[in-house]
Structure formats: structure tokens, C-alpha cells
Amino acid sequence: xxxxxxxxxxxxxxxxxxxxxxxxxxxxxxxxxxxxxxxxxxxxxxxxxxxxxxxxxxxxxxxxxxxxxxxxxxxxxxxxxxxxxxxxxxxxxxxxxxxxxxxxxxxxxxxxxxxxxxxxxxxxxxxxxxxxxxxxxxxxxxxxxxxxxxxxxxxxxxxxxxxxxxxxxxxxxxxxxxxxxxxxxxxxxxxxxxxxxxxxxxxxxxxxxxxxxxxxxxxxxxxxxxxxxxxxxxxxxxxxxxxxxxxxxxxxxxxxxxxxxxxxxxxxxxxxxxxxxxxxxxxxxxxxxxxxx
Amino acid sequence: xxxxxxxxxxxxxxxxxxxxxxxxxxxxxxxxxxxxxxxxxxxxxxxxxxxxxxxxxxxxxxxxxxxxxxxxxxxxxxxxxxxxxxxxxxxxxxxxxxxxxxxxxxxxxxxxxxxxxxxxxxxxxxxxxxxxxxxxxxxxxxxxxxxxxxxxxxxxxxxxxxxxxxxxxxxxxxxxxxxxxxxxxxxxxxxxxxxxxxxxxxxxxxxxxxxxxxxxxxxxxxxxxxxxxxxxxxxxxxxxxxxxxxxxxxxxxxxxxxxxxxxxxxxxxxxxxxxxxxxxxxxxxxxxxxxxxxxxxxxxxxxxxxxxxxxxxxxxxxxxxxxxxxxxxxxxxxxxxxxxxxxxxxxxxxxxxxxxxxxxxxxxxxxxxxxxxxxxxxxxxxxxxxxxxxxxxxxxxxxxxxxxxxxxxxxxxxxxxxxxxxxxxxxxxxxxxxxxxxxxxxxxxxxxxxxxxxxxxxxxxxxxxxxxxxxxxxxxxxxxxxxxxxxxxxxxxxxxxxxxxxxxxxxxxxxxxxxxxxxxxxxxxxxxxxxxxxxxxxxxxxxxxxxxxxxxxxxxxx
Numbered sequence: 097x098x099x100x101x102x103x104x105x106x107x108x109x110x111x112x113x114x115x116x117x118x119x120x121x122x123x124x125x126x127x128x129x130x131x132x133x134x135x136x137x138x139x140x141x142x143x144x145x146x147x148x149x150x151x152x153x154x155x156x157x158x159x160x161x162x163x164x165x166x167x168x169x170x171x172x173x174x175x176x177x178x179x180x181x182x183x184x185x186x187x188x189x190x191x192x193x194x195x196x197x198x199x200x201x202x203x204x205x206x207x208x209x210x211x212x213x214x215x216x217x218x219x220x221x222x223x224x225x226x227x228x229x230x231x232x233x234x235x236x237x238x239x240x241x242x243x244x245x246x247x248x249x250x251x252x253x254x255x256x257x258x259x260x261x262x263x264x265x266x267x268x269x270x271x272x273x274x275x276x277x278x279x280x281x282x283x284x285x286x287x288x289x290x291x292x293x294x295x296x297x298x299x300x301x302x303x304x305x306x307x308x309x310x311x312x313x314x315x316x317x318x319x320x321x322x323x324x325x326x327x328x329x330x331x332x333x334x335x336x337x338x339x340x341x342x343x344x345x346x347x348x349x350x351x352x353x354x355x356x357x358x359x360x361x362x363x364x365x366x367x368x369x370x371x372x373x374x375x376x377x378x379x380x381x382x383x384x385x386x387x388x389x
Numbered sequence: 390x391x392x393x394x395x396x397x398x399x400x401x402x403x404x405x406x407x408x409x410x411x412x413x414x415x416x417x418x419x420x421x422x423x424x425x426x427x428x429x430x431x432x433x434x435x436x437x438x439x440x441x442x443x444x445x446x447x448x449x450x451x452x453x454x455x456x457x458x459x460x461x462x463x464x465x466x467x468x469x470x471x472x473x474x475x476x477x478x479x480x481x482x483x484x485x486x487x488x489x490x491x492x493x494x495x496x497x498x499x500x501x502x503x504x505x506x507x508x509x510x511x512x513x514x515x516x517x518x519x520x521x522x523x524x525x526x527x528x529x530x531x532x533x534x535x536x537x538x539x540x541x542x543x544x545x546x547x548x549x550x551x552x553x554x555x556x557x558x559x560x561x562x563x564x565x566x567x568x569x570x571x572x573x574x575x576x577x578x579x580x581x582x583x584x585x586x587x588x589x590x591x592x593x594x595x596x597x598x599x600x601x602x603x604x605x606x607x608x609x610x611x612x613x614x615x616x617x618x619x620x621x622x623x624x625x626x627x628x629x630x631x632x633x634x635x636x637x638x639x640x641x642x643x644x645x646x647x648x649x650x651x652x653x654x655x656x657x658x659x660x661x662x663x664x665x666x667x668x669x670x671x672x673x674x675x676x677x678x679x680x681x682x683x684x685x686x687x688x689x690x691x692x693x694x695x696x697x698x699x700x701x702x703x704x705x706x707x708x709x710x711x712x713x714x715x716x717x718x719x720x721x722x723x724x725x726x727x728x729x730x731x732x733x734x735x736x737x738x739x740x741x742x743x744x745x746x747x748x749x750x751x752x753x754x755x756x757x758x759x760x761x762x763x764x765x766x767x768x769x770x771x772x773x774x775x776x777x778x779x780x781x782x783x784x785x786x787x788x789x790x791x792x793x794x795x796x797x798x799x800x801x802x803x804x805x806x807x808x809x810x811x812x813x814x815x816x817x818x819x820x821x822x823x824x825x826x827x828x829x830x831x832x833x834x835x836x837x838x839x840x841x842x843x844x845x846x847x848x849x850x851x852x853x854x855x856x857x858x859x860x861x862x863x864x865x866x867x868x869x870x871x872x873x874x875x876x877x878x879x880x881x882x883x884x885x886x887x888x889x890x891x892x893x894x895x896x897x898x899x900x901x902x903x904x905x906x907x908x909x910x911x912x913x914x915x916x917x918x919x920x921x922x923x924x925x926x927x928x929x930x931x932x933x934x935x936x937x938x939x940x941x942x943x944x945x946x947x
């Protein structure tokens with residue numbers, strides 16, 4: 097049994113030496129928990145699949161009118177769909193739209209939310225009132241219904257979808273960031289920065305943001321999983337990605353009617369979607385747990 | 390420093406009968422990432438029935454761990470490696486949970502440091518006390534209410550029935566702590582464990598609570614384990630004192646004997662390190678414990694800074710008012726500080742002294758009035774002030790834990806301050822002025838002790854050669870031995886540079902040591918101001934007298 101008995105106060109010179117371990121602390125917490133490791137593995141697998149799928153799957157768009165709704169076999173691992181396309185190829189390549197829309201929308205939402213929430217939280221007063229009332233206004237609309245109307249009015253391509261999702265998530269991110277900033281801005285090191293005449297952007301980016309990074313990381317993962325689900329939902333009701341793109345939500349929608357006679361063509365994309373969302377959720381859980389340790 | 394182990398292992402069984410609490414060779418470690426760090430190392434002590442035992446030590450010395458181990462309330466990662474805790478002859482370490490629950494709160498009662506977190510904010514305080522009676526005595530509702538009122542009266546509430554119906558937030562900190570003590574008494578304990586019960590309270594309230602504890606102890610004849618970092622308080626209150634350091638009980642003895650003839654150098658250091666009446670910065674240096682070179686330097690005299698009171702004062706505050714809603718934090722405040730002068734600002738929490746300091750540096754904006762730096766009128770908030778004014782007015786904050794950006798190494802913190810405040814010194818030279826070595830420069834704040842962090846904070850404030858530094862209770866969160874070092878540091882830097890301070894503190898001894906003049910603040914007003922010796926030895930205003938009396942009753946021994 098090893099026991100360390102502190103001999104001297106750490107304040108004495110020579111005891112508190114340089115610390116090389118400070119780096120990589122941001123990434124480590126999630127890998128300290130089992131759910132974090134599992135989540136990271138699932139996510140990594142999907143990213144690799146999305147990047148390499150076209151190299152090793154059949155053409156996800158080639159139809160075969162003679163081989164519709166075939167059950168899973170050695171040739172078609174996940175069977176074929178109502179147009180005779182290979183479901184395995186479509187599920188694998190479909191991961192790329194999910195992994196573009198979700199992360200892109202999340203990144204935009206985080207950027208917007210951090211700027212707006214950060215300013216509202218740090219400046220307070222009138223700026224806070226104006227920013228947060230606008231956010232409340234955005235939040236007051238039911239997201240899906242507005243999306244249906246807007247996507248119905250305008251052309252629905254991937255860029256519009258990403259932008260729309262980002263706009264819906266910005267108020268949520270801004271609220272979280274504002275709360276976190278408010279807790280940190282009264283810390284004495286922030287006041288010391290004000291006293292030496294630092295600019296507001298420097299205080300936000302240099303003093304406050306690094307100290308709320310834990311909150312930001314968790315917020316990102318939470319938004320990511322809900323962005324993936326929302327974009328799939330929009331595709332499902334035909335407002336997201338348009339056919340014949342092998343998007344999961346879209347595939348589930350077109351193949352759902354055949355569920356009773358050919359379960360595979362809708363089930364596998366559903367499982368794929370679920371596994372991605374669960375992977376992100378596990379990662380979020382792992383980060384939260386890990387950072388609390 | 391080598392740690393001498395004093396003679397231990399022979400618990401004093403004072404008087405007839407067995408001791409109430411007998412801790413034998415207790416060794417406790419905390420497990421962190423696979424390694425065990427020892428926090429209590431072979432500690433033995435015993436408390437006789439009705440005896441008051443004081444346990445003194447710095448933060449991290451293991452005194453709170455000892456307190457919590459008596460009721461088996463240790464953290465989940467604590468490992469008891471050996472020893473036993475005998476309470477009335479029975480080992481607490483081998484008790485079942487149900488037995489422990491029955492003992493906690495009745496046979497052994499604890500009073501914690503922060504009364505506001507010890508009380509349930511959604512329950513009337515009287516009901517909380519009545520709950521103890523119902524849980525332990527199984528008496529009826531009416532009986533428990535009557536008993537609660539009686540015990541509230543016992544803790545010096547003149548109208549116990551009215552206090553009964555109050556919620557915790559409707560009581561002051563001192564009143565809350567009295568309620569917690571009443572709750573502790575409700576279980577009719579034979580051992581009362583008090584863990585720094587006055588640390589979070591104001592000076593005058595501290596005296597009130599300590600007097601109450603003293604009286605209750607005498608009247609109820611309970612054994613008492615009183616934990617504190619303040620040797621003087623313990624001396625007054627306790628029969629015997631134990632001194633802890635690094636998890637070991639290094640010295641133990643009768644209170645007076647220990648105080649007048651300490652055998653361990655650390656104990657002597659604890660007694661000697663704090664400023665006392667008659668010591669002033671211009672005469673003697675304080676003697677911090679364990680500081681390299683302090684023995685040699687202790688003999689050195691610090692040169693007095695000449696104060697020129699004829700010219701334009703470096704800082705002038707006139708007619709400043711500030712209100713937060715209906716609360717008046719500053720009322721027509723006028724102050725002047727000359728170059729090289731240290732003005733002490735005393736008063737209890739809520740008197741507005743911190744707000745005044747923050748208005749001077751521009752963190753708060755006054756409702757009206759003027760603040761002038763060397764004759765120039767300053768803008769109300771720091772963001773609107775000229776760069777030279779920002780550079781000339783700096784602040785040292787109260788809490789070492791939040792004063793430095795945890796994500797930044799000390800070198801980066803100081804380098805940024807130097808570049809932003811247009812300092813001329815290198816980071817190394819600046820650090821050396823507050824005795825920070827190259828090792829600390831490459832460290833993140835988390836790895837520094839409270840005293841070291843506060844040194845960095847002082848260095849940061851002096852990065853651009855300021856003319857006035859506002860020190861807002863810079864030593865109040867530190868252990869006594871470190872307080873001495875920081876007071877030395879502040880005095881040395883001021884003497885070397887001729888900087889003026891506004892030194893805000895509730896510690897009259899620190900003010901007496903450091904300040905040239907003192908202003909007393911009460912309810913947002915400055916009620917008295919003058920040379921420090923005059924005001925503190927011959928107070929005119931009744932409030933100053935009250936503050937001084939509270940301070941004396943806490944520190945002096947009759």
C-alpha cells in the first residue's frame with residue numbers, strides 16, 4: 097500500500113513544479129467512463145463509414161425492377177427496397193447526409209448561441225434584454241410546424257435545412273451559454289481583466305469561454321443528437337432531403353408502407369439512425385460524468 | 390523542516406470515569422486515482438466528560454476529517470487504515486448504520502461552519518428543532534414545540550416564540566448559527582463537535598456566538614471538541630488544546646501552558662506570526678512560519694515611507710453615493726489618500742466597504758459624487774477610464790481561488806498584465822518581488838496554495854506600477870501563518886514603490902499593523918477617521934467602540 101504523506105506546504109518553492117499533464121484534459125474525461133468510450137466508438141465507426149462507404153458498397157442508386165423487396169441474403173446483406181436498390185449500400189452511404197446536416201447545423205447553432213448568449217450574459221442590462229427577448233420570440237414558435245411552412249415555401253435543399261435547424265437551436269444554446277457566462281463573469285479574474293482594460297471580445301474569448309468549455313462540450317453533443325433526429329424527421333415528412341438521396345429519414349418514409357411484407361427495408365435505416373443518436377447521447381453522458389469526476 | 394512527533398499514545402483520562410471520546414491511533418487516508426494520501430496519521434486524543442478540547446491547525450491539516458470521523462461522516466473515498474474511535478467506550482468504526490444514525494444528532498451533535506447550509510430553507514427554524522425532539526425523544530407534537538421554544542431561549546433569543554416561526558432567510562448569520570446550536574443541544578448530546586462555527590460570521594457576531602458557546606458549555610457540562618484555525622479563540626474557550634499539522638497531532642497540552650510555553654516550533658510560530666498590538670509595518674516584519682529567510686529578515690526594519698500630506702492627494706473621493714435598490718451602500722463618502730499612505734477601511738460585512746473599493750477602481754459605478762486620481766476626475770466605470778488611469782488604479786481581491794484564471798499559467802497571467810498595463814519589468818523580475826520562483830511561473834493556479842495565488846494576484850496588480858491599490862480583504866481567506874506572509878508582502882511592495890493602499894479588512898489587528906490611517910464604515914457611512922493608533926486605542930464613535938470590544942473579547946484573555 098502506498099501512502100503519500102505531504103511533508104511540506106505546497107506553497108514552498110520547488111514543490112509545485114511545472115505540470116506537463118495540463119494538455120489533453122478536455123478530451124480525456126469522456127474516455128474515463130464506459131458510456132463515453134462506447135459513444136465515441138459508435139460515432140467514430142459512423143464517421144469512417146460515411147467517408148469510405150462509396151468505395152466498398154454497391155451503387156445505392158441503381159434500381160433493379162426484377163429484384164424488389166428481396167429478403168437479406170449474401171448478395172444483399174440488408175435485402176433490397178421497393179425499387180430493388182441495395183438497402184445495405186443505402187444505409188451505409190446515407191450516413192453521410194446525417195453526418196453533414198447534424199454537425200453543420202450544430203456548429204452554426206453553437207457559434208451563434210455562444211456569441212449571442214455570451215454577449216447577453218456578459219454585458220447584462222439592455223443588451224441582455226434585447227438579445228434574450230429576441231431569443232424568446234424565436235423559441236415561441238413550434239419548430240417543426242414553422243419548418244414545414246418555410247421548407248414548403250422555399251426550395252428544400254441541404255443548405256436551407258442546415259440554416260433552419262441552426263436558427264431553431266441558437267436560442268437554446270444562447271440560454272445555456274448565458275447562464276454559464278453569468279456564473280463566471282463575477283469571478284475575480286474577470287474583474288481583474290476589466291481593471292487592466294481588456295476589451296469585451298478578449299474577456300469573452302480569453303477569460304470566460306475557456307472556463308465554461310465543459311458546459312459547451314456537453315451542450316454541443318446534446319444539440320447534435322437532436323439535430324440529427326430533427327433533420328431525419330423533416331426528411332421523413334418529405335421536407336428535408338429530396339429523393340433519390342439515400343437519406344435515412346427519407347428511406348424510412350418511403351419504405352414504411354412495406355413494413356408488413358418486407359421489414360428490412362425500413363428497419364435497417366431506423367436502426368442506423370437510432371445507433372447514431374444513441375452514440376452521441378452516450379458520448380454526451382460520458383463527457384458529463386467524466387468532467388464531474 | 391522535520392516533523393517531531395510529540396509523545397502520544399497515552400491518552401489522558403482526566404478525572405473519574407472513562408473519557409467521553411477516546412480516539413486511538415486513528416489513521417485515515419483519501420483515495421485518489423489509485424493512490425492513498427494520508428490525512429490523519431496516528432492521531433490519539435481523548436476528551437473527558439464536560440471537557441472542552443480545542444483543535445487548531447491550518448486548512449488541510451486534517452482537523453475537519455477528524456471531526457467528521459467521530460460521527461463516521463467521512464467522504465466516500467476515505468479509508469480508515471487503522472485505529473479506533475471510542476465513544477463512551479464503544480468503537481464508532483464498527484457500528485452499524487442504524488446505530489450511527491441514532492447517535493448522530495443526539496449523543497454526538499455537530500455544528501458546522503456555514504449555518505445557512507445547515508438549515509433547511511423551506512422549513513420554519515422552530516419546526517426543524519422540534520423535528521430533532523420527535524426523532525430522538527419520540528415525544529408528541531405539542532411537547533416538541535414547547536421544548537423547542539425552551540431551547541431557543543437557552544441560546545439567548547429573548548423572544549423564542551417569534552424566532553420559532555421564522556424561516557432561515559429571515560435570520561442573520563449569527564442568529565442562524567444560534568439556531569443550529571439550539572438544534573445541536575436538542576438531542577441532549579454528551580459530545581458537541583463544533584467545526585469552525587464562527588468562521589463565516591462578522592466580528593461582532595463571532596464574539597456573540599463564542600460567548601454563547603462558552604456559557605452553554607459551562608452550564609450544560611457537555612464535552613466539546615472545538616475546531617478552529619484561530620489559536621486565540623481556542624485559548625479562551627477550551628481547557629486543553631491540540632495542534633495539528635499535516636495530519637499529525639504535533640502538540641497537546643493545557644490551554645494556558647501551551648500558549649505561554651509552546652514546545653513545538655510550529656506552535657510557537659502560530660502564536661508569533663500574527664500582528665499584535667504595538668507592532669506596525671514601519672517597525673517590525675511579521676514572522677511567517679516556514680518562510681525561507683524569515684528568521685534573518687525578521688530582525689530587519691522596514692523603512693518607513695515618507696508621506697507628504699501637503700500636495701494634491703493621490704486619491705480623493707468626495708460626495709460619493711450609491712444605493713442598491715433601497716439599500717444604501719454609500720452615503721456621502723469623502724476620503725483622501727496621499728502618496729505612500731495606507732488607509733485602512735474597517736466595518737462589518739454589509740457596511741459598504743467593499744462597494745466603496747469597487748467604485749474607486751471602477752467596477753461599480755457610483756450614483757453621484759467624484760473620484761479624483763492625482764487631481765484628475767475619473768470616469769465612473771473602468772471601461773470608460775483612460776489607459777493611464779486604469780494603470781494607476783489596481784485591486785487585490787479577496788478570494789484566492791477565483792482571483793486567477795484557472796486555465797492560464799502564472800507566467801501568462803503576469804505577462805498579459807505587464808503588456809496590458811505597460812509595465813517595464815520582466816515577468817521574472819515582477820514575480821521575484823513577491824517571492825515567486827521560476828517553478829511557480831510555469832504552474833496553473835490549481836497547483837498553487839492560497840498564499841501563492843494571492844502573491845500572484847499582488848504581482849498582477851503591481852504589473853504597471855500603480856499609484857493606488859485597493860486591497861479588498863486580501864488575507865481573510867488565508868490561514869494565519871500565510872496571512873502574516875501576505876501582510877509582509879503588501880508592506881514590502883508599498884515601501885519599495887511608495888504605492889498608496891486602501892486596505893479593506895474586518896481584521897483590526899491586520900489594519901493596526903499595516904495602516905497609517907483608518908476609516909470606520911457603518912451602514913454606508915464613514916463614522917470615524919483618523920490615525921490608526923488614535924482611532925483604535927481611543928475610539929470616539931460608539932460603533933468603533935463596539936467593533937473594538939468585539940475584537941478584544943475574541944482575542945484577549947482575561
